[in-house]
Amino acid sequence: MQRIIEFLVGLLFGLGLLLSGMADPAKVLGFLDLFGSWDPSLAFVMAGAIAVGVFAFALAKRRTTSFFGDAMHLPKATQIDRRLVLGSLVFGAGWGLAGFCPGPALVSMASGEFKAAIFVAAMVVGMLMHGWAERLLARPAAAAR
Amino acid sequence: MNIDWAHFTPWASLAGGILIGLAAAAFILMNGRVLGISGILGGLLPPRAGDAGWRIAFLLGVFSAPLLYGWLAPDGLLRAPRIDAGTGLLVAAGLLVGLGTRYGSGCTSGHGVCGLSRLSPRSLVATLCFMGAGFAVVYAVRHLL
Numbered sequence: 001m002q003r004i005i006e007f008l009v010g011l012l013f014g015l016g017l018l019l020s021g022m023a024d025p026a027k028v029l030g031f032l033d034l035f036g037s038w039d040p041s042l043a044f045v046m047a048g049a050i051a052v053g054v055f056a057f058a059l060a061k062r063r064t065t066s067f068f069g070d071a072m073h074l075p076k077a078t079q080i081d082r083r084l085v086l087g088s089l090v091f092g093a094g095w096g097l098a099g100f101c102p103g104p105a106l107v108s109m110a111s112g113e114f115k116a117a118i119f120v121a122a123m124v125v126g127m128l129m130h131g132w133a134e135r136l137l138a139r140p141a142a143a144a145r
Numbered sequence: 146m147n148i149d150w151a152h153f154t155p156w157a158s159l160a161g162g163i164l165i166g167l168a169a170a171a172f173i174l175m176n177g178r179v180l181g182i183s184g185i186l187g188g189l190l191p192p193r194a195g196d197a198g199w200r201i202a203f204l205l206g207v208f209s210a211p212l213l214y215g216w217l218a219p220d221g222l223l224r225a226p227r228i229d230a231g232t233g234l235l236v237a238a239g240l241l242v243g244l245g246t247r248y249g250s251g252c253t254s255g256h257g258v259c260g261l262s263r264l265s266p267r268s269l270v271a272t273l274c275f276m277g278a279g280f281a282v283v284y285a286v287r288h289l290l
Contacts, residue, residue: 003202005175010206011213013168013180013254018214019222020161021154022253026227030152032283037149041158046257048162049169053262056170061263066177073177074263077250080270087249088256088271092278094241096286098230101253102246103182103207105239108226111211115228119239126243127187 002068014107020045023107025099032096157222169259172203181255182207183246249274 021027021041030039060072095101100108100119108116169180176199185200192200215223230238246252249271251260256275260268 006202014210016164052166057263088274091245092275096282098238122239130247
């Protein structure tokens with residue numbers, strides 16, 4: 001049952017990305033081109049998503065479990081640190097280079113775009129590199145303890 | 146600032162945003178999970194026992210979206226993604242997006258949609274950083290270089 005809901009949520013999310021224009025890199029770049037010929041459409045995507053999300057998360061914060069009794073996995077981190085800022089800047093730079101963020105890249109790959117598959121392969125390598133770097137940096141600290 | 150009226154799609158983008166918001170709402174309320182693509186995908190690199198099923202079910206849903214969208218969407222709303230970046234740029238962008246989203250703990254969905262919906266100051270900072278970097282890179286590529 002849970003697996004079916006997860007599948008359907010992924011499907012709904014993907015349909016939203018396609019309908020909104022997020023899965024079209026040229027449109028994303030048109031939005032990011034604030035000082036050129038600016039297409040504000042993607043601000044409407046955020047507005048629509050947050051207008052719904054704000055109620056859902058207000059309700060979620062007041063619950064200790066989901067409707068099906070699972071634990072609520074709400075993020076606990078509150079610190080605004082170098083990782084958050086630097087990571088987000090690096091992500092934004094990559095987003096601006098090709099017009100893909102992770103969700104839309106996966107959707108475009110699934111629609112058969114070979115170029116999206118190249119991006120996704122590099123993105124997965126980037127994610128793996130982050131994991132390796134974390135383990136490499138964690139090792140001397142753990143040994144010193 | 147010039148508005149690109151020719152590509153402006155407020156209604157489709159708003160409707161798509163609402164679908165994205167509904168997906169995020171369903172995920173937190175029914176599964177107790179934050180809908181963040183980079184985290185869901187990154188958690189599979191490598192997969193851990195007992196923590197992989199929900200991630201795979203969700204991603205299979207995302208991958209199925211283009212097929213269903215192709216059947217459902219009227220002709221006017223069917224757009225093939227326009228990917229202008231060449232292979233080198235796609236690889237560079239993918240690496241930056243993969244590294245940055247993992248280091249910064251989120252992307253457009255996790256920080257942008259869910260984080261802003263739950264009024265997280267941390268996610269607001271992340272969103273301002275990646276949007277700012279995206280605007281800056283597109284400005285540099287299109288108007289300076």
